[in-house]
Amino acid sequence: MVKEIERFGIPIIHMATITTIxxxxxxNRIVPTIxxxxxxxxxxxxPSEERALREDLVKRALxxxxxxxxxxxxx
Known part of the structure; x- marks a missing residue:
């Protein structure tokens, strides 16, 4: 499905724990998760450390x- 969406010119970020999947x-754009x-x-x-972790993941995805x-x- 990722390739089909990108075929229409919409870039996709795939955030996943297991990057081989x-x-x-x-x-095309893979962001490893926790x-x-x-x-x-x-x-x-x-909670403050988790927020910082989540912000880092979102910044990497952007x-x-x-x-x-x-x-x-x-x-």
Whole structure:
């Protein structure tokens, strides 16, 4: 589905814990996440640390969204 959406000119960010799955589905922009049960968070840290972690992931995703790529890239 990722490739079909990008075919229409809409860039996609694939955020995933297991980046090999992202690669196998053809995602061009891949942002690694934290863990399978909590991909964009970590309940073991303080709320302020978790917020900073989430902000970092979103910033990485936005950077990836604005970066031209011609092959699969992990950010």
């Amino acid at each position: 992202s690669e196998s589905v053809g995602a 863990a399978i049960p909590h991909p964009v968070g970590n309940p073991k840290v303080s 950077y990836a969204l604005n970066t031209p790529v011609d092959k699969q890239t992990i950010f």
